[in-house]
Amino acid sequence: MIRHLLGSWRSLRGEEALAFVVAALLFGAIDLAALLEMNVGDELPQVLARHFIVPIVSGVVLVLCWLPAARSSPIHPQRRQRLVLATLLGSVLSIAIVYPLADALPWRSLCDIYAASKGKPRCMTMRPVALIGDALWVFMPALMIVGVLEFRTVRRRQAQAAQDLLREHSQLRRHALAARLAALQAQVDPALLFDALVSVEQAYDRHDPAASARLERLIRHLRVALPRLREAGATLGGEAELIASYLDLLRDLNGTPPAFDVDLGTRSATPLPPMxxxxxxxxxLRLGPPAQCWLRAGTVITLGFDREGLCADDGELAALRERVAALDARLVCHSGNGRTEFILELAS
Known part of the structure; x- marks a missing residue:
């Protein structure tokens, strides 16, 4: 209980303190309009001090009573009742403290000055009816302030919950996309695989000395392309190896794949979504076989070709951009001067 009280008092936010301070100053300034009608003489500083100190003390008591209820469980079925009771308790305690404080202060209030001018006793006297009336006079505006703060708290909590849901949705979307990309990584083009097997078989039938090397390259491509059961995700070096093995396989099939040049520097182990x-x-290769292809890794990843016109935003490139965007990354294409470069900017 004591820990909750201390923790709730320490959790006071600036906007909450400002709301009570401003309300206290406004209530303290209500009676000051009478300054225009009364001559207080040299007592003006004391009158102002009294009329602002008393409501500020009352506001402090209200805050101390309200905070434990405000910091209680937000889903408790009796939260509203707790807030109302805490505000009522704060109002009663504030009046119980303000009356002795007002009597202890050596400065007169405007009401006291007016009463003295009319030969009447001081305004603030400890009467039960006055205590009840003043407590209700504090309780009603204090309850309005508490209601506004509670409404803002609920709005803030709802906004945070919406942000959490959006963040969770984004994470689930990225995980689902990563799973789909992993499934794509596990796929091997059946036509390419069949052609490669036939090519290896024919090479052995011809007693071609390169038959064994062709078989090794086919095995290498399968090892790289098929999912690695003990690895989570892919790396930039692994994707470069996949591209190299794919182009080697096309070369064995009497194709004309581009020469592949790789320079990854120290980023070979950089995690990279597959495919x-x-x-x-x-x-x-489908749009028009380039003669050269290069992969560079620095602050960004660059995949380039010695051919222009590969930036056309067709359905395939649009789908790839969507994958990249879902992974909080960015894919940019530049084409000109006889070359095309795709620049991949990964999320930090």
Whole structure:
């Protein structure tokens, strides 16, 4: 209980304190309009101090009573009743403290000055009816302030919940996309595989000295392309190896794949979502076989071809951009001067 009280008092936010302070100053200034009608003389500083100190003390008591209820469980079925009771308790306690404080202060109030001018006793006297009336006079506006703060708290909590849901949805979307990309990584083009097997078989039938090397390259491509059961995700070096093995396999099939140059520097182990680079290579081969292809890694990842016109935003490239965007990354294409470069900016 004590820990909750101390924790709730320490959790006071600036906007909450400002709301009570402003309300206290406004209530303290209500009676000051009478300054225009009364001559207080040299007592003006004392009158102002009294009329602002008393409501500020009352506001502090209200805050101390309200905070434990405000910091209680937001889903408790009796939260509203707790807030109302805490505000009522704060109002009663504030009046119980303000009356002795007002009597202890050496400065007169405007009401006291007016009463003295009319030969009447001081305004603030400890009468039960006055205590009840003043407590209700504090309770009603205090309850309005508490209601506004509670409404803002509920709105803030709802906004945070919406943000959490959006963040969770984004994470689930990325996980689902990663799973789909992993499934794509596990796929091997059946026509390519069949042609490669036939090519290896024919090479052995011809007693071609390169038959064994062709078989090794086919095995290498399958090892790279098929999912690695003990690895989670892919790396930039692994994707570069996949591209190299794919182009070697095409070369064995009497194709004319581009020469592949790789320079990854120290970023070979950089995590990379699978099947983001190979589809760009396959797309370039379909649109018009380039003679050279290069992969560079620095602050960004660059996949380039010595051919212009590969930036056309067709359905395949649009789908790839969507994958990249879902992974909080960015794919940019530049074409000109006899070359096309795809720049992949990964999320930090």
């Amino acid at each position: 983001l680079l190979l589809p760009l290579v396959q797309r370039a």
